[in-house]
Each structure stands twice: as C-alpha cells, then as structure tokens.
Amino acid sequence: MRLATWNINSLRLRMPLLQRLVEEEAPDIVCLQETKVHDDLFPLDAVKALGFEHVVFSGIKGYNGVAILSKLPLTNAGGHQWVGRTDGRHVFATLPNGTEVHSLYIPAGGDEPDPLINEKFDHKLKFVTELKDWFPANRDPSRPIVLVGDLNIAPYEADVWSHKQLLKIVSHTPVETEGLIAALDAFGWVDTIRNRIPEPEKVYTWWSYRGRDWRASDRGRRLDHIWATPSIASAIGSPKILKDARDWPQPSDHVPVLVTIDG
DNA sequence: ATGGTCGGTTGCCGA
Numbered sequence: 001m002r003l004a005t006w007n008i009n010s011l012r013l014r015m016p017l018l019q020r021l022v023e024e025e026a027p028d029i030v031c032l033q034e035t036k037v038h039d040d041l042f043p044l045d046a047v048k049a050l051g052f053e054h055v056v057f058s059g060i061k062g063y064n065g066v067a068i069l070s071k072l073p074l075t076n077a078g079g080h081q082w083v084g085r086t087d088g089r090h091v092f093a094t095l096p097n098g099t100e101v102h103s104l105y106i107p108a109g110g111d112e113p114d115p116l117i118n119e120k121f122d123h124k125l126k127f128v129t130e131l132k133d134w135f136p137a138n139r140d141p142s143r144p145i146v147l148v149g150d151l152n153i154a155p156y157e158a159d160v161w162s163h164k165q166l167l168k169i170v171s172h173t174p175v176e177t178e179g180l181i182a183a184l185d186a187f188g189w190v191d192t193i194r195n196r197i198p199e200p201e202k203v204y205t206w207w208s209y210r211g212r213d214w215r216a217s218d219r220g221r222r223l224d225h226i227w228a229t230p231s232i233a234s235a236i237g238s239p240k241i242l243k244d245a246r247d248w249p250q251p252s253d254h255v256p257v258l259v260t261i262d263g
Numbered sequence: 264a265t266g267g268t269c270g271g272t273t274g275c276c277g278a
Contacts (some may be wrong), residue, residue: 009278010270034278036271120277152278183272198274209268209278253269253278 001072001095001261003029005103005148005224006060006204007254011067015046017248021256022050025242028071029095031103033150034252035088037066042067057138058088064102066091066149070242076100080134083126097263099232100139104149106131109170121170125179133184141188144232146261151225153180155191158199159222190233192217192226192259197239206254207246214246224257235262 004027009012011032021027032054037043038061047055052069058075059065065088068074074093082089092102106127110120116129139145155177157163166172197203205218211217228236241256243252 013270034270063270063277110277211267252268 002027004256005031006256007033007150009034009252010237028239031148032067032068033105035059039053056091056093058091060088064088066105068103089207099144102147106152108152113170113173135187141229145229147227152222153182158202161219192228192236195240209253
C-alpha cells in the first residue's frame with residue numbers, strides 16, 4: 001500500500017499535477033492539505049476519475065481545506081475542529097486493514113513569533129497544545145494510526161537549512177518545536193521520516209516561492225510529516241520525498257512525500 | 264536589514 005501526503009496549495013488549480021503524481025507514483029491513498037475549496041465545490045468527479053472512489057474532505061471558501069483520497073474503501077470517516085473554529089484542518093478515516101489515517105493542517109502562524117501581538121501565532125500555539133491532548137484523550141495508542149500532513153513546524157536542527165538563522169522564524173522557534181515534540185511524545189508517535197533518515201542528514205519538504213532559484217539556494221524546511229503509532233510504524237518504509245515536483249509546471253511550494261505501508 | 268512570490272475571498276489576506 002502506498003500513501004502520499006501533499007500540501008497541494010489549491011486542488012482545483014493543480015488537478016493536472018495530482019494526475020501526474022498518480023500516474024508516476026501510483027499512490028493508493030493521497031492525503032491533501034490546502035485544498036482551498038469549499039465542500040460544495042469539491043471536484044469529486046475529477047478525483048474519482050483518477051481512481052479514488054473513496055473520498056473524505058473538509059473545506060471552506062478560499063483557504064485551508066484537507067482531504068483523504070483513497071482507492072481502498074474508507075470507514076468511520078470524520079473530522080475534528082480545533083481551537084473552537086470551523087476551518088477545515090482535519091479529517092480521518094479507517095482503511096480496510098484497520099489503520100486509521102489522519103490528514104492534518106496546522107496553522108502557519110504568521111510572521112511575528114509573539115502570541116501577545118500576533119493572533120495567528122497565538123492560534124498556532126493553542127492548536128499544538130490541543131494536539132498534545134487530543135490523541136491521548138480520544139484514541140488508543142496501541143492501535144495502528146497514521147497522522148500525516150503539513151504541520152508547519154520543522155522540529156529538529158536538520159529540518160531547516162540554518163538552525164541558527166531560523167530560531168526566531170515562525171516554524172522553527174523553540175516554543176513551536178518543543179510543543180510539537182511534546183505532542184509527539186504525549187501519544188508515543190513515531191516520526192517515521194526522521195526514523196528512516198536520522199539527523200544530521202537534512203530533510204526538506206517545502207521551499208519558498210520567494211527567491212530566484214529555490215534549488216540552488218536550497219533554503220528548505222521539513223514542514224510535512226508522517227507520524228505513526230508503534231504498532232504500524234515498523235511496517236512503514238523509507239519516505240520518498242518528491243523533490244522534482246517542486247519544478248513541475250505551476251508547482252505547489254510543498255512537495256509530495258510517499259511511503260509504503262506493508263499489509 | 265529587507266524584500267522576495269504565490270492563490271483566492273483580489274486590488275487585499277493568508278501563506
């Protein structure tokens with residue numbers, strides 16, 4: 001079974017790129033973030049035409065939006081709304097093998113890393129705190145669960161192009177990285193990407209649109225994650241980070257990350 | 264120290 005996660009930055013605009021991903025990598029499950037489409041306008045027919053008969057999505061007008069596209073039947077589909085908002089950041093469903101898959105989109109948090117003057121950063125920190133408590137309160141960590149998505153935090157030094165230069169940049173500040181690792185530890189999640197590619201090897205999944213030559217400067221960050229509970233983590237192989245997708249026509253600023261899951 | 268580029272609810276906001 002092949003699973004992909006991708007912040008696609010507008011599903012409707014980049015439907016041809018989704019088709020290319022499906023043709024070249026043959027994922028059975030695609031978890032998307034930033035679909036940027038209201039549920040009423042979700043391109044369900046086009047998604048089904050790519051072979052994904054089983055789809056769960058949660059979207060609002062203009063921004064955010066998450067989805068799970070599957071060639072395998074999905075059961076117990078649902079979602080959760082975070083920090084008291086209804087803003088399309090989380091859906092989940094269960095695969096035929098009993099594994100529950102979650103597609104999550106944590107807020108970016110704005111530019112100023114001070115929750116007292118930046119409401120977006122305050123929202124992000126509250127989100128991460130809720131994340132730490134939600135899975136222990138609502139799920140059994142002995143079950144097979146996979147949590148993927150754009151978590152908008154690069155937790156480790158090798159997850160950014162310059163640890164020192166990004167310490168005060170939102171996505172890599174200590175309050176965020178420590179908060180995300182606390183959420184990871186609270187449920188006993190395995191960070192399956194870092195498990196397979198240990199530090200100090202650099203791993204990035206996002207490169208800014210800003211700047212002339214993203215590949216030459218290579219100022220990336222690992223914002224997209226694949227977490228798993230221990231009972232399924234050992235069945236997850238090395239991630240394939242589709243760096244070349246950053247050069248596809250009209251690309252997303254995030255690239256797809258793929259893993260195989262045995263069973 | 265600054266500005267740089269995207270997409271969508273466009274002449275701005277969120278990222």
